[in-house]
Amino acid sequence: MQHIHEVYPKRSSPCTCMNMRRASRALTHFYDEVLEPSRLTVNQLALLRNLEVLEQATIGQLAKTMRIDRTTLNRNMKPLADAGLIESHPGKDTRTKVIVLTEEGKAAVGLGWRLWEEAQQSIKEYLGEEDLAKLKQLLAKLEALNKGDMYGN
Numbered sequence: 001m002q003h004i005h006e007v008y009p010k011r012s013s014p015c016t017c018m019n020m021r022r023a024s025r026a027l028t029h030f031y032d033e034v035l036e037p038s039r040l041t042v043n044q045l046a047l048l049r050n051l052e053v054l055e056q057a058t059i060g061q062l063a064k065t066m067r068i069d070r071t072t073l074n075r076n077m078k079p080l081a082d083a084g085l086i087e088s089h090p091g092k093d094t095r096t097k098v099i100v101l102t103e104e105g106k107a108a109v110g111l112g113w114r115l116w117e118e119a120q121q122s123i124k125e126y127l128g129e130e131d132l133a134k135l136k137q138l139l140a141k142l143e144a145l146n147k148g149d150m151y152g153n
Helices: 016-038 042-054 059-066 070-082 103-127 129-143
Strands: 056-058 086-090 097-101
Touching: 016 042, 016 103, 042 056, 042 059, 042 070, 042 097, 042 103, 056 059, 059 070, 059 097, 070 086, 097 103, 103 129
Parallel strands: none
Antiparallel strands: 056 097, 086 097
């Protein structure tokens, strides 16, 4: 029988938050590596994919959908706009902008999404269906700790 450290070579911290942050960084790095051919990070793909589903959105709508703050969203949108993957148009009033995918953005989402599905399958195989289902349940439970209206939800 294998020792735990052979199966899980990283030593855990007594701090749950630190363990979650480390796992999150490792998982993000894994997805970013799989997505590398698309030249998108997992965060960029999530933004583009949410925008694709919405078809168009104001920054406030997109931030609420993604459950991130507007400042983070604005920061994440800049490289996508610079790369020509998204563009903004005036909204219903002078204070709002409507964000849309460009044709290049739609193509990037297509490739990124196929690679994302490969990453998802790899994680499913690595963890197994039962552990993955339990992980999703636990993550939703942890997210519920945020009782405030931090993201406008």
